[in-house]
Each structure stands twice: as structure tokens, then as C-alpha cells.
Amino acid sequence: MEMESAIMTAGEERAETGQLTETEGMTDLARRARRATVELAVCPASTRDKALWAAAAALRESSQAILEANTQDLSLSSATSEAFLDRLRLTPERVEAMARGLEDMADLQDPVGRVLEEWTRPNGLRIRRVATPVGVIGVIYESRPNVGADAAGLCIKSGNAVLLRGGSESIHTARAIHKAMQAGLRAAGLPEDAVLIAPDADRKHVAEMLSAAGLIDLLIPRGGRSLVERVQREARVPVLAHAEGLCHTYIHAAADHNMARRIVANAKMRRVGICGATETLLVDAAIAPAILPLIVSDLQELGCTFKADNAARKIVPSLPAATEQDFDTEWLDAILNIAVVDGVDEALEHIRQHSSSHTEAIITADEVAATRFMNGTDSAVVMWNASTQFCDGGEFGFGAEIGIATGRFHARGPVGVEQLTTFRYEVIGTGQVRS
Template sequence: MNNCETGMKDAIMKAQEDGQQGLAQQTVSGALPSPMVALARRARLASRTLAQSPSSARDKALWAAAAAVREARSAILAANAKDLEASTAGAAFRDRLTLTPERVEAMAAGLEEMADLPDPVGRVLEEWTRPNGLRFRRVATPVGVIGVIYESRPNVGADAAGLCIKSGNAVLLRGGSESLHSARAIHAAIQAGLRAADLPEDAVLIAPDGDRAHVAEMLGAAGLVDLLIPRGGRSLVDRVQKEARVPVLAHADGLCHTYVHSAADPAMARRIVLNAKMRRVGICGATETLLIDAAIAPSLLPQIVGDLAEFGCTFHADAEARAIMPDLPVATEQDFSTEWLDAVLNIAVVDGVDEALDHIQKYSSSHTEAIVTSDEAVATRFLNGTDSAVVMWNASTQFCDGGEFGFGAEIGIATGRFHARGPVGVEQLTTFRYEVIGTGQVRT
């Protein structure tokens, strides 16, 4: 370990200790009602400074944070090793929890990519002049304080912090107990970036521990937290959406479909389906159901199944698919409604694009759907026929990722109908205000 890494490790440990002592003092004194409310109040104050800071300062913080993440790589990986040692979860969960040198570098590179993005704050979204001479402008502004509740994936903390800094928002992070050591180490590096840019460290705060009570405190923090974003399993997201007194931006499941149309190039279809399912099985953009046209299924389906089986994939198939491959296990209604997040694929044979769309309408979680075809008219019918947040043509569903969209990173995938849909990047973390400029007009 070099001197920079040693110094950063010491800084991380000191920041963690200081933060815990400060919270303990606040709670004992009775000055503030709970740790998370105390943190939210601090974030609220910091958000005012951050919202008014120049883009150059926020970009400087991101560049410095990226450098701090790289300097702290050994400390971050050591912290992650503690989390992994304590984990008893299965392979898919451990994959989400695991940090590698490459993933640490990806976090740093993502922060730099965010710094290079145009400033989303202060953009004039629209402007017009009324007959009375009044000029109107709709201008992008930060949301305020964003609460992010996430499980298992420690890199979410870096992505969320970077996106919030870039968009002028303070952020309150609550990571899961399973990733607590990793989250603290990453958080300390982010705060080092804020200090380097003379921005308030309280712009990025993290829960002191994995206590589940902190979630309830965040859900009830109306007036202190402006927007909640949960990143985790269905039980977490359902709870947040049910109990929150704060607006929520979320998706419950990533039940994604890939439809191989009869006019698909076979080699392309095999390549896309293999990647969409098996590149990383534990992410929300992984394909969970393959739909394939009856006209090509007898020749192409055995090849696709063989490709995936070589990588350890198992299957659940409908009656039409099993008529072609009798050894495939039977798919139940529940299977088609399940987000596996594992090396498991549902298979259904359909008769054309409309039947594929009907299947998607019935089972989809409105996350991401893809079609593989060389027929532009069919592709257009598919793209226009699904209301999912992201629809793809001749591409893997695993491209549903903020970094791949050019956002630098994402804070989550939104599948609702309001404010934002799909990967949530810096522009989606702004709201707007109206500015009205007059020359002395009064209303009659």
C-alpha cells in the first residue's frame, strides 16, 4: 500500500469514527429526535449551498472524488472483503455485493464522466413572451434533498452521490447492513472530493449503521427529504412505496423480455439473447423471458438453449416450446411473473408481434423490452406497442444502464409515468421553476 492509500485509509477510518461520535452526541443531547432526521436537517442546510454553487465547483468535487476513490482502492477493497466474509447470500447476491479493482475503477471513471456532462442546473427549458410583453422562462433547478435507500450494491452510493452533486442536490444515503463497510469507505472518498472543492461535506451523508429503523425515519421525513429512491428487492420497494410520506421514484421489478421475430438474423439473435440473459444475471436489465416466433422456433430455439446451457442457464418453457424440446421443464404462470435475477430463463413461443406484445402486456414490469428483427415495420410496431420505460431494437436489454445511455451513471431505473422514466441521470434529478420578467406591467 502506498502513502496515498495509507493516508486515505486513515482518513476513511477517522471520518467514520467522527461521524458516529457526532451522531451519538446529538442523539444523547436530545437536540435532534433521531440520527436520520439529524442527518436530513444537515443535508437540507447543505443543499442550499450546493444548489447555488457554480458548475465548476461541483465538477471539481467530482474530479477530486474520482481521484480519492482511486487512492482509496485498497481500503475500499479491504472493506468490501469484510462485507463478503460476513455474507451468507447466494451467488447472484454476492455478485452485486462484490467489488473488484475493475469495479472500483468504473466508479471513479463514472464520476469523471459526470463531471464532463453539461450542467443540468439553470438550463432554460422553454421561454416565451405574452402579448402584454411579459417574458416567461422555465428553468431547471435541483430537487433539494434526495434520499437513496439501497441494498447490497455498494457502488450505488458512489453513483448516487456523483449524480446528486452534479445536479446540485444533497443526498442522504442508507445502504444495507450487508454492504456497510464498503459503503462507508466509498462515502469517505466522496466527502474528500467535496472538501477539495470547498463544498459542504454534508451534501453527501450516510446512515451510521444498517439499523432498519433508519428506513422508517427516512420514509417519514416530509419537509426534510424531497424525493426517495429505493434500490433493492421487491420487499424494500413495496414498503417504500406503501409507507413513504415523501415522493418516491422507483421500480419494483426488472422483468425484461427479448422477442426474437421471424425476420431476425439467427446469429445476431443468438448473440443478443446470450448477452441479455447471461452477461450479469443479477441486474435489473437482465432478460428474464425469451419470446420467439413459431415460424423460426424449431430451428433456432435449440441453438439458443444450447448457447445458454453452456453457461449454466436453466429454463422454464411453455407447451409450444416443449413440443420442440420436450426435455425442457414446464413453465408455470408464476414463472412468467418472476424476476429471477439468476441463471434462469422463461421461454414462450408466440405467433407474431401482436402475440408477443400481448404476453409483454400481461407479465411485464414496464422496465425494458427488446425485439430482434430485420423488419423495420415490425420493429416500429413493437417499439410503439409497449409502454415500458425502455424499448430496444436489435440490442441487449443489459444496455438499460445510465452509463450506457451517456449519463455517466444512474441513480436507478424509473418505471412510473411521472417526472422521469428509464435510467435516472442528472437531468432527471432536476425540477424547474418559472421566471417572469416584466417592464412594469400590472394586471387589470
């Protein structure tokens, strides 16, 4: 619903859209979301699961409307990158995947109320640490419209309210998805204010969210470097950072060549515009002359282009030369950096210099080398003989994810329902007093 065409009363519009009225700001939305957390935090897990099942059904029922809204967003986009358009584009299969993701979340164990640890003190006091919702979570995202459904579903499951601010590229799609999520809340008798969305992509909404200390408990930015850096720089609210996906795949000397070719093709080209796509291929010097030409040929057939260091270009002279900056670039496109390295230690040193601490992978049949690589990699996710594109909440069994956390505190890697909880301590006595 466009702001200028609003003719309902504030109360009616809230019930219909869960969006801003003409007199409200994002802080008002945050207050509404905070009130909704009171009911979410205490309602039975079965009620939250019912909301997820109903939202999944609503997504399917409104699939055509969602796809039409997405077509409108695509037609208005000025982007020319196919990788960007792929992030924005929805298909019937992708809408169905969103719905299945919500159902998968509903099937997960309730993350709220879990006893994380319990012990008894010498004086008889029983102390336990219990998982509780974070509260109000703000999600600022850009072109990928499925983020709205995933974020809303994960927050409902974990007893949190969520305030969404999508990008201008996907505004119509985001609204259509949001409508389905609120239908799920209504069906379960939960407050629709548990999932709220900004009416447009005005930057002022971001500024309000960044300064909403005391109203928003956690901010999660999902987008490019400039967005994440702005949120980290200006936020007065705790931030769960999702940095760039500068992922590396290293083919060790003991790698099975056929396995390596299959994994690299998937890690780079399955979907080039997602953060789990491999951006840099490291090849051990011991096998580079044998395997690198084959991998280049494989990827060229899939439409990939390259940026290569001097050692790689000596093996495949047709490869374009890479600059140092190329190895620090998240292409999100069909472009692959290639470097030849001399052993595990040199691979790790390259990763330390250029990685964004997202996901790294080694392909090898040597367990000692794999262990050395995995222990030496300071990234949120490290893989052995698997595509980096498995760095995904759904693939981890989380139903979906709200982002990939690359920081050091609270959560790392795919952020699912358990990572959207905090905890409280419960102390149970039998009349003890402190001397």
C-alpha cells in the first residue's frame, strides 16, 4: 500500500498492512513490535509453529501475486548484472522453497525455554541457564526478497518480533511476502505487529533503526559492504554483522581430481550471486599443471571468466592477469580469482591476507592436511571436500538463516533459531540466605 494512497484510519491500516501510517516513524513501529514480544515470548511453541504453517500456506496461495510483484521489481530495476538480477528474481520454485523453509522451521525443536546448563551449589541453590528470545530484531536487507520470509519465520519460531526494512530493488516483492507472513500470524491468533515492514526504502528508515536503542535489541544487516559498514559505524544498537562472502576453495596436492573439478564447478557457478559462492580458487603447485587446465576448461563452458596470478598464467597463458585488489573483491558474478600456492601453509597465508572470515574449503584425501587447514582457518565456516555453497542455514538443518555471522561474539556462521536466543539465569532455593 503506497503512503500517498492511504485512506484507512491508523488502526485499520495497522490491521491490514502492519506498515507505517502517515504520522508514524520507524521508532513507532519498533514500539509496536516491542509490545508484540510480550505475547510471543510466553505463547506455547505450538502456537508459533501454527503461525509458520499458516504463513507457508499463505505464501503458496499468494504465489501468483508475489511473482507479479517480483516482475514489477525486475522491470523497474536498472541493474544489468545477471548475478544481481538472479538475487532479485523469484520463481515458482523459489516461492515454494520459502514455504518449505517455514515448514522446516516449524518442525524444529522449540529454541525458547531450553535448559542450556544446570548445576547445584554447595549451599543447595540450583542454578540453570535458560534460552530466551532476544526481543525485537531489526533486519536491513537489499535485493534478495526471500530474506524477508526467512527472517520473519526465524523470529516467529524463536519468539522474537522483527522489523524489516527492504531495499528499493525488491520493495513490491517484500510487501507481498510480508502480507503472507502476517496472514500466518492472524491464523494463529498472534499479534501482527510481530512482523512489521517499512513502507518504502527511504534511507531515513535506516537512520531511525540505527538509533533505536532500547527499542530494537539487535540489528542484522544483509547487503553489500557499504550497507554493513554504515550499520557497524553508526548503530547505537548491537549489530550481528554479515560481512562479504570472500570464500576460498583450496585444492590440495592429495585431492581427487574428479572430485575437485565437480566441487569447484558447483562452488563457483551454482549461484554466483550468493555469499557462499567461491570467489578465489587456490591450487597446490604440486598438481596445478595437471588439474588447472581442466578446471579452467570446465568453468569456461559454464560461462566463467578469470583473474589469475603469474604462477597460474604460466600454466594457462590465456588467463587474464589478476591485480592484488582482485583477490580482495567479492565478485558475486561469474568471475573467479585463481592463485597457485605451495602447500597448506601458503594457502592459509593467502586466506589470512584476503578472506572476509566467511567460508573456506579444502579438497584433499589427506586427513592430516585437512585437519591442519581447518585448525588454521579463522573463518566462521570451514569445509573439507564440500562446496562452499553449503554455507546456508537450510543446508545446516536450521530451516533457513537470517544471515552469516562473521564476527566473534554471540553467533558465528549461519544464524538460525537457536542463535536468535539469549539466556537468563534461574536460581531456585529452599530458603537460603547469604551470610
